[in-house]
Amino acid sequence: METSVSEAKSRAKDVLSLMGFEEKLLEEILSTGRVKKVKAGQTIISPGVRAEEIPLVIEGTLKVMRQDEAGNEIFLYYLEGGDTCAMSITCCLENKLSEFVAIAEEDSLLWLIPVSSMDAWVSKYPSFRRFVFASYQSRFDELLTAIDSVAFMKMDERLYKYLLDKKQASGSYVINKTHQEIARELNTSRVVVSRLIKKLENEGKVEQHRNRIEIL
Structure with a gap:
């Protein structure tokens, strides 16, 4: 991502300006925060770490995962432009260690807000x-959806x-992921994912290509 700090700050200001913040608050966010450019696959928040800054997504997409002690992961939700992670806000304000992992799904641009200002x-x-409460509500709704999918949906529906969800977050009908990567995020096996994707293909819902899936 070839973006200078000044360009990144300008983009951050554009996004923040659309969020209804008071002009004084906007000035404080821009003066106390900092830009962070991350590559696809880069970990932003790790389990067991006490964060000092809260990420606000300016461009790109982050995926938030829950990880158990054995390293198994399950996908929870995506963070897109203008989003922040309510769980990271909670951990920061309560001085708790993180219990989740956030990874850049694609090259992304973040604005990091210091916890000391929150x-x-x-x-x-x-x-x-209002922004913080709305973030809590949005993430809570998505967590309920994630729980419902695990508890009530069959694996092909999940x-x-x-x-x-990936299409909506990325804005692309092409999903650039291997069967193994998808299996890891759904906490199942590659064999199961491969079988179910073949089933979806036979139903005319997707097309398979090498290391990518196209939603029809």
Whole structure:
């Protein structure tokens, strides 16, 4: 991602300006935060780490995963432009270690907000307080959807929903992932994913190519 710091800050200002923040708050966010450019596959938040900054997505997509002690992962939700992670806000404000992992799904541009400013902004600026509460609500709804998919959906339904969620997050009908990568994120086996993708292909819902899947 060939973007200078000044260009990145300008893009961040454009995104933040659309979020209804007060002008003074916008100035404080831009003066106290910093830009971070990340490559696809790069880990942004790791389990067991105490974060000092909260990521706000300016461009690109992050995926948030839950990881158990054995290293098994399950996909929870995506963060896109204008989103932040409510779980990271909670961990930061309560000085807790992170219990999840956030990874760049594609080359992304982030604006990192220092935790030290959060309390003051929540108290001082109604727009920031609404933003935090809206983030909690959005992530809570997505977590309920993730729980419902695990508890009530068959694996073929979970897989198709996963592909549609990925399409919506990336804006592309082409999913550049291997069967093994998908299996890891759905916490199942590659054999099961391969069989179900073949089933979806026979139903005319997807087409398979080498290391990528196209949603029809």
